[in-house]
Amino acid sequence: YPSRLPGDLHPELTLHLSPLSKHLIKDIFMHIEEPRYLQEGKEDLHAHTIGGFYMRIKKTLKKLEEEQKAKGSTIFTGDPARQVEYNLPGHLQIFKVSNLTDALKALELIVEQGEGSSQVMPRDEYDQLSHYYKFKEIVEGRRLVKTQNGKMRFKGAVVDFDPEAVYPLPENPHVKDYPAGSLARRNAEAFSRLYLNLLYQLHRTFNGSPKKIVETFSSMFYLNMRAKELSAMEVIPGDPSVHAGPTFENPANL
Numbered sequence: 001y002p003s004r005l006p007g008d009l010h011p012e013l014t015l016h017l018s019p020l021s022k023h024l025i026k027d028i029f030m031h032i033e034e035p036r037y038l039q040e041g042k043e044d045l046h047a048h049t050i051g052g053f054y055m056r057i058k059k060t061l062k063k064l065e066e067e068q069k070a071k072g073s074t075i076f077t078g079d080p081a082r083q084v085e086y087n088l089p090g091h092l093q094i095f096k097v098s099n100l101t102d103a104l105k106a107l108e109l110i111v112e113q114g115e116g117s118s119q120v121m122p123r124d125e126y127d128q129l130s131h132y133y134k135f136k137e138i139v140e141g142r143r144l145v146k147t148q149n150g151k152m153r154f155k156g157a158v159v160d161f162d163p164e165a166v167y168p169l170p171e172n173p174h175v176k177d178y179p180a181g182s183l184a185r186r187n188a189e190a191f192s193r194l195y196l197n198l199l200y201q202l203h204r205t206f207n208g209s210p211k212k213i214v215e216t217f218s219s220m221f222y223l224n225m226r227a228k229e230l231s232a233m234e235v236i237p238g239d240p241s242v243h244a245g246p247t248f249e250n251p252a253n254l
Contacts, residue, residue: 001172001248005032009053017245019169022161026139033132051111058107065100076100084210094213167231169245175254177235184235184244189254191230191246194223 001017010032018024034049064075076099083096097103113130133144136154143156170177175192178185201216233244
């Protein structure tokens with residue numbers, strides 16, 4: 001960091017590792033997750049929304065499958081045993097993708113989790129509020145609820161956001177910024193190694209070892225815990241003005 005989104009998505013955005021703020025939520029997080037129906041009229045949805053990007057993937061899959069069907073074949077030729085499958089009722093469902101219907105369903109689920117199903121149904125199939133509207137609740141300071149006229153409005157319970165409670169993390173930190181041999185530096189280095197290990201686990205899970213998905217989930221939760229511990233840590237003990245933060249760097253470059 002600083003960095004940009006992959007695939008030429010939102011080329012106007014520069015992404016930073018920064019302390020949480022309403023400005024960051026509104027101008028970056030919400031901008032990334034902005035629903036397609038709020039972007040109507042834009043010439044190139046691919047460049048404007050994540051949903052538009054996935055829409056192009058869906059169209060391409062349909063086109064390729066149609067071409068292969070005309071030849072008596074399919075684009076879905078991989079070994080089904082390599083597919084990841086995991087089900088946590090009410091929370092998470094990872095299903096095998098064996099045909100075009102499965103693929104389109106998976107892509108639509110991704111879009112729903114980020115944008116919501118529609119303007120009148122901003123939730124996913126698990127009745128969880130989409131990322132965009134969760135972010136907007138923080139910015140608006142109110143829960144999104146259905147009013148008496150049936151419309152969705154930010155008129156529910158108060159959503160508190162206390163800027164003073166946010167750790168004073170540096171923007172775009174690097175391990176080299178922390179004093180050599182310090183607790184902050186050692187923990188930042190350890191975090192980067194754990195993050196790299198998680199990437200290895202994900203690669204292994206989706207490239208022939210699908211049953212490793214549970215182990216990978218455990219690593220995610222542990223990484224989250226270590227990130228919180230690091231963020232609560234002062235760079236210089238006794239000086240609360242600057243805390244350490246995860247840097248997500250390649251350990252080989254440290």
